Amino acid sequence: MMKDIDVVVAGHLCLDLYPDLSSFEPGVFFNRLLPGKLLSVGNMSFCTGGPVSNTGLALAKLGMTVRSMGKIGQDAFGEIISRILNEFNPSIGSGLITSSNTGSSYTVILSAPGIDRVFLNYPGTNDTFVPDDIDYELVARFSLFHFNYPPLMRKMFADGGYNLAEIYHRVKECGVITSLDMALPGPNSDAERADWAEILEKTLPYVDIFAPSIEEILFMLDKDAFYQLAITLIRKEYIECLAEFINQLSNQ
Numbered sequence: 001m002m003k004d005i006d007v008v009v010a011g012h013l014c015l016d017l018y019p020d021l022s023s024f025e026p027g028v029f030f031n032r033l034l035p036g037k038l039l040s041v042g043n044m045s046f047c048t049g050g051p052v053s054n055t056g057l058a059l060a061k062l063g064m065t066v067r068s069m070g071k072i073g074q075d076a077f078g079e080i081i082s083r084i085l086n087e088f089n090p091s092i093g094s095g096l097i098t099s100s101n102t103g104s105s106y107t108v109i110l111s112a113p114g115i116d117r118v119f120l121n122y123p124g125t126n127d128t129f130v131p132d133d134i135d136y137e138l139v140a141r142f143s144l145f146h147f148n149y150p151p152l153m154r155k156m157f158a159d160g161g162y163n164l165a166e167i168y169h170r171v172k173e174c175g176v177i178t179s180l181d182m183a184l185p186g187p188n189s190d191a192e193r194a195d196w197a198e199i200l201e202k203t204l205p206y207v208d209i210f211a212p213s214i215e216e217i218l219f220m221l222d223k224d225a226f227y228q229l230a231i232t233l234i235r236k237e238y239i240e241c242l243a244e245f246i247n248q249l250s251n252q
Helices: 051-061 076-088 124-128 154-172 196-206 214-221 223-231 236-250
Strands: 005-011 014-019 044-049 066-073 097-099 106-110 118-122 142-148 177-181
Touching (some): 051 066, 051 076, 066 076, 066 124, 154 196, 196 214, 214 223
16 A cells, blocks of 8 residues: 655654864863863753654655654743754654653763763653654654664663563554664663563564664673674674574564
8 A cells, every 4th residue: 555654763862962072182171171170161062862853854855745743841841842843844744642741852962172972971762752643643643663772761771671672563554664773781780680581572672773782782682792892893794693682682
């Protein structure tokens, strides 16, 4: 059956806040970031972040019809996220889910000259995302459902990944192609301690397209190999073994 909409992109969405730190000499910003001190910085830039925005806007630029199903709060940051997406394309912003109980997710990005970036993230509404937030009647009109970054969304990896598997099970019943995009869990986080082999075993039978990075899948399935990644090369044969294991999880 022909579908009248191309892609729905759901999952992680936030507002990125970039203070302009370009006036600092390379490498000195964090040496001056001391308690009780006032630092003069430049203008604040705003942009939407997270794959709901990044993937959705990229697909729209490629000419596809896109609907976003990210979750925002009833706050100023949520209004900014909605305005940015709607100004680019009203069809992208019209599917946003609004929560009255939790604030919108945001990330303050400290990007100073000569120093790697530091991210201060509030997960907000991303941590409250649940299966009932998805409009499945609307999803059935799409050709492809793409969900992203479950390691950064608490209810997606809690309880053995029940909610993530439930989303994909219900979406698959809508007769659409399903795609899953991962992210690397944060160090010393609940997402790091989650049993990702169990989560993937529950979810992958309902996923058609799954293409994690080598770092992501090693972290989830073989942490010893992940921690060796920086000092060694991954053999082609080992990558093939990982791919076969993922295939077995998908066929449970």
